[in-house]
Amino acid sequence: MTFCLGIKTKQGLVGLSDTRITSGNETTSSKKVFTVNREKHSFFIMTSGLRSVRDKAITYFTEVIEQQDESFTKLYHAVNEFGNQVKTVAKEDKQFLEEAGLSFNLFSIIGGQLEHDPEPKLYLLYPQGNWIEIRKGTPFVIIGNSGFGNPVLKRSLHYEDSMEYALRCAFLAFDATRISANDVDFPIDTVVLKNDEYFIKEKRFEQKELEHISAFWNNRLKNAIAELPAEVLNTAISDFQKLVEEEES
Secondary structure, three states, rough: OEEEEEEEOOOEEEEHHEEEEEEEOEEOOOOOOOEEEEEEEEEEEEEEEOHHHHHHHHHHHHHHHHHHHHHOOOHHHHHHHHHHHHHHHHHEEEHHHHOOOOOOEEEEEEEEEEOOOOEEEEEOOOOOOOOOOOOOOOOOEEOOOOOHHHHHHHHHHOOOOOOHHHHHHHHHHHHHHHHHOOOOOEEEEEEEOOOOOOOEEEEEEEEHHHHHHHHHHHHHHHHHHOOOOHHHHHHHHEEEEEEHHHOOO
């Protein structure tokens, strides 16, 4: 499994992915983000699924970029072409993978801004090659292990929030997933793209750099639970205690 997250804000895009690769009983680390930075032409691709499918599709797509890059003037053009390469890999490998008991399940988050895009765009590409655009109504998407990080984002993240705030939410969503699933872990890769800058900034973080944030968040959660105005809940205990006392008397 994996954890890849893309967020759209009014200021730009934020992305975060783990690097844990699980194969049977073996675990390794591998980068799951592919980026392109050219003049007025920047985007990233994050993937969840079989690594062999991902690597093959990215390789094919890289060749297309080298040959046809100027023909992509809006991000959805590049998304469509990457979808075509995913479908090509499916034609070549899907049957053999399924015969071996493996699922063809490459999901992709693609975000960026090309010269004719009025603002950065964010898309979710399905294994079948079709896609949806992530808009400000629900300004984030997770692929891979999505269940544990969703509550943090749904409770706290909005399109109007700053990129700095969005990145903090992204880390907490990852951290909630990391402590709940053994197939998601450090190091993590982050990507950010500000409106009309056409340059994606990448940075990798090791666990030692961020473990103080995890500890801070854990302590704040414990204190918040202790301070909850939960008198009505306490009646579940006090009423039971009264019943016990009445029975004993």
